[in-house]
Amino acid sequence: MAKQDLEIKTQDGSAKARLFRPAAPAKAGIILYMDIFGPRPALDQMAERLAGLGYAVLVPDLFYRYVPYGPFDPKTAFAEEKSKAALLMLSGGTTQGMTIRDGAAFLDALTAAGITGPVGVVGYCMGGARALNAAASYPDRIVAAASFHGGNLASDAADSPHRKAASIKARVYVGVAGVDRSFPPEQSARLAEALRVAEVDHAIENYVGVAHGWCVPDHSVYDAAGAERHWKRLTTLFTETLG
Template structure:
């Protein structure tokens, strides 16, 4: 396995990213849409695990417009007023529309690295909605999209991904925390209805007892059993679709 730091030219600047390649030629490409705490070693570890299944995995910095920033400790960042305000500025200032535009450059970066074939995307926390919006915006390039403890997947906002369900061709998997204020039951119902009416191949699964952030090892609510369940669902999704 190899790890490579690359720079991706976007319409708004240059995004740093890290690309992980398997030892053998990659079977497909995957883009990880980060959580609010940004690129860091734990996301590298998660990318390496996916690369171990034979994929080339791209981890772009979605907050590149504000770089440099951080690093952040997920266990304490929201408990400190200064870092909480910075995180909210970074996430609020990086709109869904910006990340949607960036998606084209991310996909082109995989192609430029000679990673051909279908693409899968997965997002955590704020990255969940961005992964689904990417699938809706680039339906001919993205074949699978997953969200884990994603927030605002079916909100009242104009850029909520459920509004674009009719554009999605990818298979969708949504793993939600048992209780999550950022994705309450009414949003789950709204998302299910939108995907079903659009005849999107999808699964929405409730991880009972898990809290927002349970998949990511450096979160205070990390749950090893729940994380392994997430890995099984994610790798099965990609194995079945990225062929």
């Protein structure tokens, strides 16, 4: 497996990213939309696992407009006022619209790396909504979109992904933490209705007994059994849509 550091030119500047490639030619490309704690070894580890299945995986820094920042320890960052304020500034200052615009540059980076076919996207935490919005914004390229413990997928906000359901052509999978204030049951119902009305091929699954962040290995709430279940669902989605 090869790992390559990239600088991706965007409309707003230059985003650092890491591209993980399998040993053999890649079956397809995947964009991994980070959680709020930013690019770090835990996300590299997850990208490497996907690359091991034959995909080229791009992990861009969504907070590139604010570098330098961090690093943050997911186990303690929200308990400390200074790091909590920094995280809220970074996530609030990086709007859905910005990440949607960046999506064109991320897809171009895959193309420039020779990955020209259909693409899958997966997002964790704040990346979940961004993955769904990417699918809605680039439907000709993105054929699979997954969100795990994604927040505000069907909120009252104007940029909530459920409002763009009619533009999604990808197959969608949403894995929900059993208790998650950022995605309560009423939002889950609203998202399900929007996707069904739009005739999007989708599944929304509730992971009972796990907390927001359960998939990512450096989170304090990481759940090994729940994480393996997430890998099973994610790899099935990508196998069936990307090969």
